[in-house]
Amino acid sequence: MVTLLSQPSRLTLNGDRLNQRIEILANLGRQSSGYIRRLAFTPEDLQARQQVQTWMAQAGMTVRIDAAGNIIGRYPGQVQDAPALATGSHIDTVPSGGRFDGVLGVLAGIEAIAALQERHLRLRHPLEVIVFTDEESTMIGCQAMAGTVQARAADYHPADGTTLESCLERVGGNWDEIATALRSRSDLAAFVELHVEQGAVLEHQQRSIGVVEGVVGIRRWALSLTGEANHAGTTPMDLRHDALVAAAEITLAVRRIALQQPGNPVATVGYLNVLPNAVNIVPGRVDLSVDMRDLSCNCLHTMEQRLKQEAQGIAATHGVAITFKPLLCVEPTPAAPGIQGAIATVCDELGLSHCSLPSRAGHDALEIGRITDMGMIFVPSQAGISHSQAEYTSPEQCTQGATVLLHTFLKLDTAYPTDNAERVKSEE
């Protein structure tokens, strides 16, 4: 077996097969109206999992299933006991999903390894392709690997309405052994996930590749505003306690707070419900959601403080009562600078345009980044659309993303020591 790459930048992979396999998986769960419905743990998901394991084996990987049902394909390295370099993503979909979300990352990982295997090449490190269990709902796969699982199986609510225990059993996992799925930096040196952007930044900036700076954290609240429902004719403007007027000011404050912070945080009022919601009645109550995302914990904290302060001031001005209920709190995960640099260098060498951007959607890499160095490669999503049958990334763009993933493996193989003692020493 050949062990050296004389001209690594010329190494290519089989883009046609990659794109054919994307279509093959799309047929598992495709509905007559066009979208893909392949919820985790359903028969379609089990079929797809089986198919992927077959392809892994064909690419020379040994395959195991951990206690969280994660499928781990492993391609051996030259150095015995070296920590792995891993990639992966998911193959389950949202209820009305598209063809690329998750699937691209898994199949590109398999193609990258197939490209090595077909040339009888091995890197110094073992390589892994991981299919994480149920990314779109419980995230049990990546959480188990990162040691962030919740205390009780009952805290999870699989989309099919059954228990998590029975779901895991169906995919070869075991809730009672979930702790054994935990990985660490000493056996997983780095993790790189290729994913479609699910946003329009790359398309807007006309770049082929996105170098992800990290996965943003999320702060999410439910706000309730209680004023006084009253006759829209007979209640003078100065005697009103209009919950919708207060909600409108808060909606604009949420936007202003995001625009005024450095960096490019996002903040959204996506849900807003008015009571009694009648043409001729001053609104008495409004419930609304606030969702804020950024890479920086400081930024999230500042936005949270400003939201509370401004919303309370607005409510007081209008004589409206306000409550805040936290709905979600996810800490951000930065991408390792070394991996970002490797991806950017690869793009330059391959002649692919690129830019840096945060991932503002959640990914398996969000969790894996808590235990080891993490990086992500984005390819463009047409019109920024995802979680929809209109989700689209061209075959050429898919191949480009997979090629960047392959060459990033080559770079990291050189950059990361194969000996854990060496790594610890170099970090001191």
Add this chain to the structure above:
Amino acid sequence: MVTLLSQPSRLTLNGDRLNQRIEILANLGRQSSGYIRRLAFTPEDLQARQQVQTWMAQAGMTVRIDAAGNIIGRYPGQVQDAPALATGSHIDTVPSGGRFDGVLGVLAGIEAIAALQERHLRLRHPLEVIVFTDEESTMIGCQAMAGTVQARAADYHPADGTTLESCLERVGGNWDEIATALRSRSDLAAFVELHVEQGAVLEHQQRSIGVVEGVVGIRRWALSLTGEANHAGTTPMDLRHDALVAAAEITLAVRRIALQQPGNPVATVGYLNVLPNAVNIVPGRVDLSVDMRDLSCNCLHTMEQRLKQEAQGIAATHGVAITFKPLLCVEPTPAAPGIQGAIATVCDELGLSHCSLPSRAGHDALEIGRITDMGMIFVPSQAGISHSQAEYTSPEQCTQGATVLLHTFLKLDTAYPTDNAERVKSEE
């Protein structure tokens, strides 16, 4: 029969009976949870109409039903063929109504006439008490009397789901003869309606009586804003077309436009619906209502122009499409200055505090004011609440309102000529 009032300011009426009768009508349609449901044309309404006719007859009135089902009780005057001075209101309720809305005006009119009849007094003019048909829904009664009925019976949608023709038949009316219900200034010299305020201005200003300046006109629109639904995480702030942000700015513009106009117009966004209305999706579409009311046509026109201009500017700023659909256009009806003056003078003579204010809810007087001199007397509504079982005006306040109505009749009897030729001459 005595025909002169030597000390008119001492004339009183039977307040206890007035308040007892309000309770008697409240029992027709009272639900176990406390509110009153006496929709026009239902058995409860028919029962109440029968009861009121009995009381009219007891007060010495002759009773007739016109083609619109209006009950017209008439108490003769001294001068043969003099035009009538009229009062009245309605006895139907909204689906979950209170005890006073409409009922007070009808029963106070009957008590005012009973006070004269029991003292064997007649005024120069005949007096009328009118129960208008279905004020809360079709307003067919007052519209028929004012000649503002719509072309086809099918344009009306009675609350019980049947046809207007069958509804009118049930109350002794006749759609085919509806034109015969029309009245004019030559047989109706003036109309004065006593009503609960349905707002909190009198309570707030601590006044016993409101002298109504007129019934406001209404302009009402449906606005639709179409932006782009998008992922709340992956869509940067500057690439959004957020329909809710535009709707929030329009909601605040509506309020600002009303506050900046002279006078005290009101403007309300009471209905607002967000699509898809999900925590993690930038809103793609918002539908909302705008309701604007004022006494002045000029003011309504200015507010309408400003709304369109500002809303279009806001939509353009956010890259959101906007449409306006008119829902309602009611012209304002000013109260006759002479009647306003008479009511205010009566209050001063009776030692009752008063203030002037517009009526911002619709009333039968809105329509009758289109054919003859109109005035309205308001009494306070506790906390401004109406169209609710919590609607409340104290027995003392009800009696005060009825007493002001009685004495206003006495003033108008002197002020208005009994001869139409004389009136026309005095107006020249």
